[in-house]
Amino acid sequence: MRACIPPKVAVTIRYLASGATLTDLHYYCRIGISTISKIVRLVWNLLKAEFLPQPREETWQRIANKFDKSTLLLNCLGAIDGKHKRANRFPHSSSMNLNYKGYFSIILMAVVDSDYKFIYVDILACGICISANSIFQINDERSMTYPTTIRSN
Template structure:
């Protein structure tokens, strides 16, 4: 993350994570809270390791990191806008047609395994085909490679096709609650469905 991006993120989350000093001690600053959280997310290091590199106690880190993650989510959730109307879907389809010459495409979908340390007593629950333990990030991107939807948390043992079945997106898709436009002619009066593009892991 470059400094400009970090400073912008810090300014957004500071009102949510700033704490008051007390007569007992000085509060951990928003800068320290954010940098510790980002380091934890980027490295996956244990709180014991983080304690030495951040000079913040383990009990404090165990509260700071979840609080800061919630703040990051609150200030950044506006950047992932899932289409709600047929006209918003048509705008995405138009961008795909113009930029990638793919008509009637509403999004590119794929999953990414995020490696984790095996949770205690989890057995093979998170064990994936790459022979590591992971959770899956499932995302849909528009024509400009920007996320319009993401779902995180399904255990890595599940295939991409199975992961999508666990998402709210899939539930609304099969129940026709996404306001996807009806098929329209492309050429020679041939009606073409609006589609999502993905690899053959998806049925």
């Protein structure tokens, strides 16, 4: 018999998998909204290194080779897409989160490999950053390693 999933992990998995709001989880789990927010952030910070590690140069090389074989795209390190998620105006943000569609948002950016597995996820991008280039500008600050050269197989 398997061990029970700890309640904090269960709340986090439900939040990440269902797309439910914190208010929905508040009613479902009977836990305060601010408490759920802290739980999700804490558990995600513990799990992300294991389940979404920062790619190393060998990983990028493997991803590029698989893209070359499956799609004939040379030197492709991933497919990038983003989604605007409506949000209330953040205090002291001025127009930083006001997107080109005219509402306040954050951008959920993701990079996937040729097997549609997530390589990188960013949920901190501001709503004004509307291009895929913003993921590279953000990563410059976080020092993500990219390969200097890609070898073809």
